[in-house]
Structure formats: structure tokens, C-alpha cells
Amino acid sequence: MYRLSCIHCGAEYAPGEIIYTCKKCGHLLTVNYDLDAISVTKKEWEQRPLSVWRYRELLPVTIKPVTLQEGGTPLYHLERLGKELGLPHLYAKHEGMNPSGSFKDRGMTVGVSMAIQLGMKSVACASTGNTSASLAVYAAKAGIPAVVLLPAGKVALGKVAQALMHGAKVIAIRDNFDVALALVRELCIKHGIYLLNSINPYRLEGQKTIGFESVDQLGEVPDRLVLPVGNAGNISAVYKGLKELETLGFIDRLPKMTGIQAAGSQPLVRAIQGNLGEVVPDEHPETVATAIRIGAPVNAEKALIAIRATGGTAASVTDEEILAMQRALAQKEGIGVEPASAASVAGIKKLVEEGAIDRDEKIVCVVTGHLLKDPETVIKQCPPPIEIDATEQALLSVLHL
Ligand code: AN7
Numbered sequence: 390m391y392r393l394s395c396i397h398c399g400a401e402y403a404p405g406e407i408i409y410t411c412k413k414c415g416h417l418l419t420v421n422y423d424l425d426a427i428s429v430t431k432k433e434w435e436q437r438p439l440s441v442w443r444y445r446e447l448l449p450v451t452i453k454p455v456t457l458q459e460g461g462t463p464l465y466h467l468e469r470l471g472k473e474l475g476l477p478h479l480y481a482k483h484e485g486m487n488p489s490g491s492f493k494d495r496g497m498t499v500g501v502s503m504a505i506q507l508g509m510k511s512v513a514c515a516s517t518g519n520t521s522a523s524l525a526v527y528a529a530k531a532g533i534p535a536v537v538l539l540p541a542g543k544v545a546l547g548k549v550a551q552a553l554m555h556g557a558k559v560i561a562i563r564d565n566f567d568v569a570l571a572l573v574r575e576l577c578i579k580h581g582i583y584l585l586n587s588i589n590p591y592r593l594e595g596q597k598t599i600g601f602e603s604v605d606q607l608g609e610v611p612d613r614l615v616l617p618v619g620n621a622g623n624i625s626a627v628y629k630g631l632k633e634l635e636t637l638g639f640i641d642r643l644p645k646m647t648g649i650q651a652a653g654s655q656p657l658v659r660a661i662q663g664n665l666g667e668v669v670p671d672e673h674p675e676t677v678a679t680a681i682r683i684g685a686p687v688n689a690e691k692a693l694i695a696i697r698a699t700g701g702t703a704a705s706v707t708d709e710e711i712l713a714m715q716r717a718l719a720q721k722e723g724i725g726v727e728p729a730s731a732a733s734v735a736g737i738k739k740l741v742e743e744g745a746i747d748r749d750e751k752i753v754c755v756v757t758g759h760l761l762k763d764p765e766t767v768i769k770q771c772p773p774p775i776e777i778d779a780t781e782q783a784l785l786s787v788l789h790l
Pocket of ligand 1 (some may be wrong): 491517518519520523587618619622623624680681727729757758
């Protein structure tokens, strides 16, 4: 039992209505459950496999879901990096281990299931890459067509490869993500295509399970949850979910929600640090972390609440800091992530060095996408393979043995 409601004016809408923002005031919508009517126990959840669907009582899907077994991603203790940073309780939740290699799959298993539940015949999104890959995957599984709009020339190779191979109609827009999103929103509303960007409140329901799993895997509520921020959907979703757990009495406190952006694309950070009422968009966002090259985060209003209500913070990291952390995670922890994902851990490094966080905190950094998503940025950072003749002598000479 749930309704859609506006986070600004409180207007309510029936769950079957195809609607992305409030008809009265234009602000964001959220899914409101009748939590008093939810009778599932924590124990029942714990008996199910760790996955998005473990938490189905807190998801809007009532049909058989379109699923590829998403979620249940590993939570790694970063022992070596944590030691270097003086953080004994530093963890990474590796969302790159989802079916399409990013956290978006949690949103899309729910979002595409909702498309089917609502009787929609096709789906679409604008994307910096991962959303398009994930939508293509789940549309393929559901057997419905998908259209994806990408900023031309600014999407990592692996993501384009996935969107193409899984059969989406892939369209490159000669402008940035924010413009592509405005275009696809219009298209969907006018032509009855189901929009699956994070403005869609049902998609975010799936993503909130990152927070649920983090609590279940850690065995307690982390003191801080750190996420890279683009459209700010994920940080908003995780906060919303944990609030629900708190209301249900499953947890007794919330983590400090912490958002990290790239220095060249940091409207949310400016709003938090400047204590602004709303986010002022970046007209020309730029960063090597193309996944979060987003100047006008559509979920900013939700994210500001998440960060402020939990005593969290937002910080930015430079491209150099992002890439250095991508290499450190790969080489010191064996964790391969794409640049945007490394931003969360790079942000914690910066915050701890600034003395902004307590070293005893239990910190979960969400690393959002897999290393192989963006092979070109990897290759640029690493020396090429050493090519030699196939002789023992040549081999020994390059190994300096
Ligand atoms: C790896 O694919 O927006 O703050 O269109 O791919 O919830 O937007 C991707 C975002 C972080 C930011 N890490 O999440 C898209 C898209 C990775 C991402 C984010 C994205 P939000």
C-alpha cells in the first residue's frame, strides 16, 4: 500500500498515475508506504538471499519482477587503504558487481518492473552512460524497446558498448547530459514512453536497497555513508530507505549522508558549503569522471534534505584526486572501479586529512561502477604492456632478474 506524494506541497497521487513531478507545484515526488501496515520482520528478511528483492515489502512492485539477480554486492573492508588514512573502519560497497556493472541495476529492476506493471510499452532515459547500459539490459530482459539519449562523445566506451549490444536505440545528442534529460522528458511525456531517469520515484525505490544491504552486511548502522553525486538520486534514495527502516524500528539512527562531487561539476557542494536554499546549476560541468558530469542535479531538493537532516556533508575532489584513488583502490585493495566511483573514497581521504571527520567512524563508501566501464581512462593512466620476443633471455631482461 503506497501513494505518490510531492516532497514540497504534499499533494498525493494514485500509484497508477504516470507522473514524474507534482502537477500542482512541479517539485519531486516520492513513494509513501503505509508503514503501519507492513508486518515483515527483520528476521524474515535475513532468511532471504541478500539482494534488492529481499526487501520487497518496501518496494512498489506487485507483479513478478523483471530481475537479473541484482544487489547482494560485496562489502569490502579496506584494510590497507584504511591503515594509510588512519581509518580502521573504512569499507567499500562494490556496486560494480551488479549485472550490468553499476548500482543502476537496483533502480532498473524496480523501474522496468513498474513500466510493465503500469502497462507501458517502451522505456527511455538520458544518461551519462550507466543508466543507459542498465536500461538496455533490463528492457532486453523484459522484451520491450528502449531509447537512450547520450551526450555525444562524453560517455565511457564500455557503457556505450553495453547500450548498443543489449539492443537499445542509442542516440548521441550534441550537447551535455542536462540538455539530453530535458529533451527526453518532453519526449516521454508527449509520446507515452516510460521515463526511467532518477526523477522517476519508483526507480529510486530500488536504489535505496544499497543502504539496507550496508546495514545488514555491517551488522549495524554505519556512522557515515559516502556516495558520489551526479543527479543526486542515489544519495536521496539511500536516505529515504533508511528513514523507513528507522520508522519501522529496524534501526535506531541514521548515517551521516555524505556526497562527493568532482571539482568541475559541484553544484550540490556549493549549496551545502554555502548553506544555500537551493542548488545553482553549473552551466558547463567538466570532469574525467564522466558519469557524474552533471551540472543540474534533478534530485537536489531531496539530497539537500538527506545531507542536512543527518548532519552529513558534501565535498569535491579534483580529477587528479579521483584518478589517484582509482589506482589506489585497484592496486592496494584489488577493487576495480570507474573514476566516478573512486570519488567517494577520494572524498573521504580529503575530509579526514582536513580533520573534518572522526577517525573512529565506521564509514561505508559506495563505489558505484566497475573498472571495465571506462577502459580508455584506465589505459591512459597505465604504462602499455612490455612487448618482447618470445625468448627466455628477453623475458629475464625486462624483469631485471
Ligand atoms: C558510476 O548514468 O546519471 O547522483 O545517467 O554512473 O544518483 O546521479 C550516472 C550516475 C555515480 C551518480 N556513480 O549517481 C547516468 C548517471 C556512477 C554513475 C553516479 C552515476 P546519482
